[in-house]
Each structure stands twice: as C-alpha cells, then as structure tokens.
Amino acid sequence: MGMDVSERRIELSAPKLGHEEEEALVEAIRSGWIAMGEKVSLFERRFADLCQTPLAVAVNSGAAALHLLLEAFGVGPNDEVLVPSLSFVATANAPLYTGATPVFVDIDHISRPHMSLDEAARKVTSKTKAVIVMHYGGYVAPMNEWRRFANERSLILIEDAAHAPGGLDVGRFSDGAAFSFYSNKNMTTAEGGMIVSPHEKIGEVLKLLRNQGMTTSTLERDRGLAFSYDVTQLGYNYRLDELRASLGLVQLDRLLDQNRRRQELALLYREKLEGGEVLLPFDPAWPTTAHLTPILLPKGTDRREVMVHLRQCGIQSSVHYPPSHTFAHFQERYPGLSLPLTEQFASRELSLPIHPALSNDDVTYVAKSLTEALAR
Numbered sequence: 001m002g003m004d005v006s007e008r009r010i011e012l013s014a015p016k017l018g019h020e021e022e023e024a025l026v027e028a029i030r031s032g033w034i035a036m037g038e039k040v041s042l043f044e045r046r047f048a049d050l051c052q053t054p055l056a057v058a059v060n061s062g063a064a065a066l067h068l069l070l071e072a073f074g075v076g077p078n079d080e081v082l083v084p085s086l087s088f089v090a091t092a093n094a095p096l097y098t099g100a101t102p103v104f105v106d107i108d109h110i111s112r113p114h115m116s117l118d119e120a121a122r123k124v125t126s127k128t129k130a131v132i133v134m135h136y137g138g139y140v141a142p143m144n145e146w147r148r149f150a151n152e153r154s155l156i157l158i159e160d161a162a163h164a165p166g167g168l169d170v171g172r173f174s175d176g177a178a179f180s181f182y183s184n185k186n187m188t189t190a191e192g193g194m195i196v197s198p199h200e201k202i203g204e205v206l207k208l209l210r211n212q213g214m215t216t217s218t219l220e221r222d223r224g225l226a227f228s229y230d231v232t233q234l235g236y237n238y239r240l241d242e243l244r245a246s247l248g249l250v251q252l253d254r255l256l257d258q259n260r261r262r263q264e265l266a267l268l269y270r271e272k273l274e275g276g277e278v279l280l281p282f283d284p285a286w287p288t289t290a291h292l293t294p295i296l297l298p299k300g301t302d303r304r305e306v307m308v309h310l311r312q313c314g315i316q317s318s319v320h321y322p323p324s325h326t327f328a329h330f331q332e333r334y335p336g337l338s339l340p341l342t343e344q345f346a347s348r349e350l351s352l353p354i355h356p357a358l359s360n361d362d363v364t365y366v367a368k369s370l371t372e373a374l375a376r
C-alpha cells in the first residue's frame with residue numbers, strides 16, 4: 001500500500017463486452033443447441049465476408065487454426081517452414097505439430113519488425129515447404145511481396161493474422177490466414193479462432209480435420225440429415241461452439257469501429273511520444289489494426305525499472321515478445337542460433353496499453369508517466 005501507488009488502472013488490453021454479448025449468450029443457451037451448429041456457420045459466413053474470401057472455417061483457437069492450415073496443405077515430416085521468431089510461440093509450434101521443422105527468420109529492421117524477406121530468401125532450402133508471415137502488432141506485412149516470394153519458390157503462404165482481423169487485405173493474398181479470438185485480441189470469443197482461405201476446396205479437408213476426421217456432424221445426425229459417419233483420416237477436436245460463435249457475431253459487428261478507435265489511440269501515442277527518447281516502429285501511415293503499441297526504449301534503459309514505475313502509476317505494460325528461438329524448448333534444437341535484430345528489438349521493446357475503452361486522457365497519462373520513468 002505504498003502512498004505513491006495510483007488509484008488509476010490502465011490495462012494493457014481489455015475485452016469490450018456488454019449487454020449485447022450477454023443477450024447473445026442467453027439466446028444461444030435458450031436455443032436448445034450449444035455445440036457447433038448454425039451460429040458457427042453464420043459466424044463463418046460473416047467472417048468470410050469481412051475478409052472477402054470464399055471460405056472461413058471456425059476453430060477453437062488461433063493455434064488450432066495455424067496447425068490445421070499446415071496440415072490441410074500437406075506440411076509434414078521432412079518439411080521446413082519459415083517463421084518469425086518475434087511472435088507468440090504458437091507460430092513456431094504449429095509446424096512442430098505436423099512433424100515439420102520451423103526455421104526462424106530475423107526481422108527486417110528494428111523500426112520495421114516484420115519478418116525479413118531477404119533473410120527468408122537466404123534460409124530457403126530444398127526442404128522448405130511453407131512460410132508463415134505474422135502481422136506484428138496489427139501492422140500489415142507486405143503481402144504482395146510475400147506472394148511473389150512464395151510463387152517464385154513454389155511455397156505455401158500462410159498468414160498468422162492473430163493481431164490483424166479487419167486489417168487491409170488481410171487474408172486475401174495468402175493461401176490461408178489464421179485468426180485468434182483469445183480474450184486480449186481485437187475481437188474475442190474468450191477462446192476461439194478462424195481460418196480463411198481463397199481456396200474454397202480446402203474447406204472440406206479443414207472441416208474433417210477439426211472434427212476427428214468424421215464425415216458428418218452431430219447436428220446433421222440430430223436433424224436426421226445423416227444417420228452415421230465414416231472417419232476418413234486422422235483429425236482433432238478443434239470445434240467452436242454456439243456460445244462462442246454468438247459472442248463472435250456481436251464482436252464482429254463492432255470490429256471495424258473498434259479498430260478505428262485503436263488507430264486513433266495509436267496516432268495519439270505518436271503525437272505524445274514523437275521527438276522524445278523512444279523509437280516508434282513503423283511510419284504513421286502504415287496500415288494497421290493497432291493491436292499493440294510497441295515502442296523501443298533507449299539503448300541501455302533498465303526496462304524492468306520502467307515497468308515498475310508504470311505499475312506504480314497503475315499502468316500495465318508488457319513485452320512482445322521474448323523471441324521464440326531463445327526459449328529453452330527451441331534452444332535445445334537450435335543451439336547457438338542468433339537473430340541479431342530480433343534480439344536487439346526484443347531487448348528494448350515495451351508494449352503500452354491500447355484497447356478501445358481507453359480515453360485520450362489515458363494515453364496522455366501513460367505518455368507522461370513513461371517520460372517520467374525515463375527521466376529517472
């Protein structure tokens with residue numbers, strides 16, 4: 001109970017849930033069907049519309065979405081998949097689920113922390129089968145360039161779009177994109193995920209894979225549309241349910257407005273912090289869903305001390321991300337692997353609060369508190 005501990009609480013991210021979500025859940029409960037059913041199908045159609053893709057398949061997490069995409073495109077043992085190390089660990093785990101090997105690629109530049117096209121080109125081997133591009137912080141990666149990169153080498157191009165639902169052209173130029181609706185993402189179903197793809201024909205495979213390889217669903221059998229099923233391949237239980245799909249439908253309606261609010265807040269942060277000691281990655285006009293507000297602290301700053309000061313001001317902050325290749329789990333596989341730009345970026349990065357419920361005043365307060373912390 002230190003006297004200097006602020007009353008104010010500014011969370012890094014916070015889901016915006018209200019009366020409409022409550023009503024949607026009640027309606028789903030009263031409908032008499034809570035497992036995967038018509039709400040899930042409707043959620044898929046609406047999400048496909050958002051992305052302007054012919055196909056969307058709902059699953060129960062972003063990690064499941066990445067895994068199923070790789071499987072559906074036949075990625076497996078002896079294949080290599082190019083991945084960014086500067087991402088949530090789910091990106092690098094996905095190839096491992098299929099028996100493939102993730103190959104870590106460094107970022108472009110500390111002011112443009114997307115996976116580097118040049119370094120990716122150097123890491124392609126005869127075994128490379130796919131590449132997973134991640135829209136860091138919601139800042140949309142240059143998908144035209146990645147499409148050309150993939151075409152020239154006959155690679156499958158996957159987007160980890162967990163940060164970027166509703167982002168400009170996200171999901172349109174790759175072979176498939178994976179979204180997450182975890183509670184801290186731009187839209188949430190508590191847990192949940194979605195796959196979109198321009199290849200309508202992989203929809204059937206994805207739907208088999210998410211449901212134990214079974215050829216009919218429980219709903220179809222319940223409705224008398226089918227009487228039994230076959231299992232044609234190994235599958236998983238990666239199904240979404242009606243409760244979560246109901247939440248998703250409400251959240252989807254608000255997504256673009258909330259993304260716009262996030263973009264305003266991101267620009268306000270820039271206004272408050274530009275010209276100071278911190279570096280703000282990406283230029284202000286870069287298309288973004290503003291999922292994160294990453295900043296780079298001056299070299300040599302004790303980040304822990306900054307985070308402690310912010311905490312005392314009631315402000316939550318975080319680091320996105322500890323690079324995946326530095327985790328014990330991956331160090332065993334790749335001893336001595338070094339990705340200098342990723343390591344430099346991650347050692348100086350700090351993520352400031354951003355979510356649609358923040359006020360302009362909150363941003364001013366965070367910027368002021370950060371400036372104070374740096375002046376110490």
Ligand SMILES: *Cc1c(COP(=O)(O)O)cnc(C)c1O
Pocket residue numbers: 060061062063064087088090091134160162163179180181182191192193
């Ligand atoms: C959240 C996230 C995921 C995984 O999503 P889950 O729904 O938590 O499985 C994958 N990649 C990135 C970049 C993420 O931020």
